[in-house]
Amino acid sequence: MAVKNSTKQTPKKKAQSNILEQSKITKASALSSLKTIVPQIFMDAQRPNEHLRSDSIRLRDVQLACCLNSPHLIGELEDIDYEGEALFIKEVFRNINKVLPIRKKEPHADRIVRFIAGFLQYNQQRDGIAKDEFVKLKRRNAKLEAKKKARAEAQRDIDDDPMSEVEEEEEDEEEENEDEDDSMDDDEDDEETISSRFVGSLLRHLLKGFTAKGIFVRTRCCQIIALSISSMGEIDEDLYQDLRTALFDRIIDKEASVRIQAATTLCRLQSADADVDPTDGKTILQKLMWCLQNDPSSEVRRVILFNIDPIAETLPYIVERARDVDAINRRVVYLKPLSDMPDFRMLSLEERNQILKWGLNDRNPLVKKAVSKMLSEKWISHANNNLIEFLERLDIMKPQVTEIAESVLDAFFTARMDIVNDISFDAEFWNNLTPESAFLAKVLIKFLQKDHTLDERLDAILPEVTRHAFNLKYYNDLYRSPTQSAQDYEFITTQMLETAMCLDYADEVGRRKMFELLRDILKSCELSEDHLSKIVRIFRLISLNERDFTRTIIEIIFDIQEQLNNPDELTETPAKKSRLEDSFASSLEISDPVTDMTDPTDIDSLVIRLRCLSISVQNSDVVLREEGLHCLGLCCTLDKTLAQHNVALFIQCIKNGHEGILKKAIVVLFDLMMTYGVQNLTVQIESSDEIREVFEFCIDHDTLEIQAITTEGLAKLMLAKRFQDDEILRLMILLYFFPVTDQDNNKVQQCLTYFFPAYSYSSADHQTSLSNVTILALEELCNTYSDLKSDEIMVNPMQISDMLADWTDPRKLAKLHLNDVTIDDEIKPNVHGRLAIEALNIIYNEPAGLKRKTMCHFILRLYLEKLDTSQLAEIKRLIHAINTERPIKEVLTRNAFTKLLNTIESNIEEYNQENGLDPNPETEKEETEQEEAAAKEDNTEKEDSEKDEEDIEKEADI
Structure with a gap:
């Protein structure tokens, strides 16, 4: 829709024209039967299977007959009959008014609304045809006139250079014709037609309904304009401003159905109007973004998402809707605006990671499917359908991107199995790896391993162990060599190590080759923590058993200790030894627990471990002490006696250790309690209340993370019936309902939100334990609520009592x-x-x-x-x-x-x-x-009355 100036110019008429459009019925017949023909057309238009285009043609025919005194000729103004036009408009509006009060989603009324929009569109097309025919006629006439003048001038006698003068005159004539054409085009643009006059009248009529009291009237008026706004052509500037102001008012209407239609109309105008609303200083686009953020109706937000243009100003607001409470809106974000972007790099790195992480981890499967479709059909096309280029554009080498990039490729492979079947990795591929290609190979191999039906495809692309070991050594040497691409080779080595975890080590030659290579890499001092942890896990995978794995790691640690004699490596080796023990502990976590310690070789292995750990726990280095404590806890899970002997040490670390030691110790203590039970661990403790004191200390700790670890551990113990204490349960209730400040502990809230219903409903004994502290906790919470500060938020005690009553039901x-x-x-x-x-x-x-x-x-x-x-x-x-x-x-x-x-x-x-x-x-x-009691009162009253009578008699005698 364009806006034109209200100033009109008098167009020029051509004497000779052809008929462009003429009604099939006479003017008298149309006017006499107007109140019959128009209602019949509207009646036909609301039929379910009616072709609305034919109805628009019929109504246009009636309009021509009523509104024109003569047929419309090419190149001439329409000879408008204003009285007939007024009668036609009045009758059409009368029929439109019957539709306005009908409720929304009524099929018959919706068809009439579409019919009105179709009629305006057809009128706009007829006006366009008239302009095109007029332009063709002007050019044809201009050419004829030019030829006539050229022939006439050619016959004249020219004294000097006749050819040059003829050419100059022809050029002058062409320029004059072009100027005339331009002026006539301007006149044609400003020409007023029965179509433009009908649009103006319809807009003014519908704007009156914008402020109607009836909800359905406002909705229908906005709906008609929303569907017709693209077919209205040029309208007067003043009328456009009135429409714009009215839409701004309807965008904040109390009814969502009205806001939906107003938002749809404004979306059509977003790119054509950048003027600022004087009331609040916002443009149309800014108002739409405000609605997208704050409108309570999910349908309003959805309409804006469907119609908004994905540009730099709108993308931050679109990304926010990826966390919309409505699942359909979240799905629309990925299917419409984010898919319509010309390049996904328009999003910042942070925004890109957010929408991919949120979408791929969404709880709704349809949202996940929408993300996969966006990646596999739209975003891949931004990279010329090349996966390597796609990964380059994602910047996968950045740590925050690497985490989500694997999920992105998994979703892509799931949606495009045709690409999975076409990928092949030959020797040239492995010899010329880039960070993107190495990452692609690793993710594809992992993806194929998840589905056993793809084993044949996995065997085709999986490299041999021996060949992979040689390639790993090659890229590791490049990484350790002083080059400018060290960061790239480090990333490639990381991907090669992760790929090595997926290989089949049934080949003994390849297994030995990989074993020797990893052993040499571990002995080197130049090793990153990321590589170290992965190498230890590969060692665990290729070792014959746990005993072989333990012996190998201990030998490597002893080799590192021997290197301490070398002064050049003195600064590197202790830190590396600490990292190695950390990785060793992590590998023990994922290994099978050894519960049978009767074998002498197992006992010897455990003694060797403890000798290493005793040094680590007593070391002054903080990191080494923490990891030593962690390893000691893992060893305690293998032997009950060892756990009983060291539980006092863990308690001491909780009470007196720094924050890092405290976290490690409390986790170890919970693991041991879950393994052996509280009673078995407290045998060598002086007081049985010491465990409770430790838990009370951790629950009341200032660090939110320690509170969360303690709460989660207690919840697990109580659900498993490994630990039961009413006082601790009371503290957990208080912690759950305690006033919330800016530093709200969401982990604690989430854990207890699940724990209390699960704990209470799982056992009658649990309900009894909870009831023992219910009244005490409720009293204390009431006192806390009474003393609440202004910056604190707390649940009303009555609501708390509802939950407590429900949990104990x-x-x-x-x-x-x-x-x-x-x-x-x-x-x-x-x-x-x-x-x-x-x-x-x-x-x-x-x-x-x-x-x-x-x-x-x-x-x-x-x-x-x-x-x-x-x-x-x-x-x-x-x-x-x-x-x-x-x-x-x-x-x-x-x-x-x-x-x-x-x-x-x-x-x-x-x-x-x-x-x-x-x-x-x-x-x-x-x-x-x-x-x-009543009898006693009666006797007392009787005695009192007798005494009163005696006193009266005595006074009378006196």
Whole structure:
């Protein structure tokens, strides 16, 4: 849609023209049957299988008959009949108005809206044809005039150089004709037609509906403009500004359906209008980006994503929507704007990593599929369908990209198996590796190993072990040589080592060759930590067994110790030895645990390990001490006696060690408890409460990571029934609901969010343990909430009480959902009965305040049916006492307690009737006591009255 000036110029008319467009019906017939023809066309247009193009042609025919006095001729202005035009527009608007109040998604109304848009589009096409024919006619006439003048001038007598004068005159005539054509084109652009006049009238009519009270009227008006905006041609500048202002108001309409249509229209105008709205200083594009960020409706955000142009100004907002709460919107991000980019390098490195990481790890499989489609069809085309060039553009050598690049290629291979089947790695490929090609080979081999149906393809591309060992040595030597490409060769060596983990070492010759090569590499001092860890893992893979692996690593460590005598290597060797022991410990973690230590060779191996570890744990070097402690913990998992002997050491490290040692020690302690149980580990500890003190210390630690490690470890121990302590459980409840500040520990929150329901619903004993600390924790949380600071956020205690009541509900036990377990046999509601009694005592003792309200709310959430009669009687007594001595002021709560009391009384009565007991013995006792008290009061009053009478008689006698 273009905007034109409202100033009109008087166009020039041609005397001779041809008929361009003429109605098939007469003017009189059209005007007389206007109220019949137009409604019939609208009726036909709403039919399900109707061809809207033919209906648009019919309505155009009626428009020509009503609005023109004579046929439309090429090169001439339309002879408009303004009275007939007014009648036509009025009748069309009357039929349009019938559609406006109809609710959205009504098929018949939607077809009428599409018909209106189609009619405007057809009118625009007819105007375009008229302009083209006019231009052709002008050029044809100009050529004829030029030829006539040329012949006339050629016959004249020319004294001097006749040919040059003729050429000059012809050039002058051509320039005059061109100037005339340009002026006539300008006049034609400003020509007012019945189509442009209809568009202006329709816009003004629909703008009135933008402020209507009816939701559907506003929606339909915006919908018609949204569908027709591209077919409206040029409109007046003032009218365009009115439309723009109205759309800005509708983009913040309270109804999402209206905002959707307004956003669609503004998206059509985003590239054609950069003017600033004077009310807030924002352009159309900026307003759309604000809606994309803040609009609560997922459909509004989706419409903007579908229609927004992926340019530098919009890409940051588009990337944000990759984390949209709506899965469809996340999918649209990858299928539409990110796929329409001309080059994915328009995204910054950080943005690229974010969208790939979020998309490939999305919980919705359709989003993952959309990412794979974007990578395999769109982004690969940006790199000329070349995988190596694609990896170059991804900059895979950067550490933050390498992590996600493997997932990117996995998704690509999954979507394009045709490329997987075409890839081959020959000798020339392995001899001329680049960082990208080495990475591609590694990822493809790993991908093929995951699917056993592709074993044949894997055998075709997997290199021989011997050949791979030679290639690895070649690139490792290049990496160690002083060259400018050392970083590239380091990356290639890393990929070669990872590829070596995928090889088949059944070939003894290749296995020995790889073994010797890795042994030589380990003995060298110039070795990165990344390479070291991978080499140790390959050693574990090619070793005959764990004993052989352990012996080999220890021999290498001894060889490094011997190198300490060499002063040139003195600065390098200790650090390398520490890294080697770290890698050795990591390999032990992934190896099979050795539980049988009866074999003398195993005991000797363990003794050798401990000799190395005792030196490491006592070393002054922080890193070496941490890794030595880690290795000692791994060895303790292999022998129970060793674990019992060293548990005091781990506890001492937790209490007195620095942060790094503390983290290692607490992890080791949890692993040992999970392996042997708490009771077996505390045999040699002086006090059994020492373990609890350690956990309390770690839960209350200032470091968030230590809190998270402790919480996760305790959750695992309690779920496995390896450790149980009510006080620790209370601290975990307090930690979960404690006020949140800027430094919120998300790891703790996520862990406990899963732990408490799983722990409570898994066992009745767990519910009992939780109920032992429920009231204490709830009281403390109420006090904390009362003292809350302005910068702290905390869950309302009433909501906390809801969760605690739900976790201790005996009906929620997981085993009750089994088919062979009956609810009546398994439910033991004594837990809620005890909690109700404790809460009622607090209500009785608390005169008012948050704690009293919370406890009242808590009691009403408890399951108090099928309790013991003693508990029911006690609850009844406490409620009577509260109602009598300290009644509840809130009407709703008081009524709820009255209803609860009636339920309890009916349960007691029902129980007594079933068991043949006296009905309400407690009530009879209370009534007897009340009668005795009343009798005593009567006797006292009688005695007082007799004394008063005696006194009166004495006074009278006196």
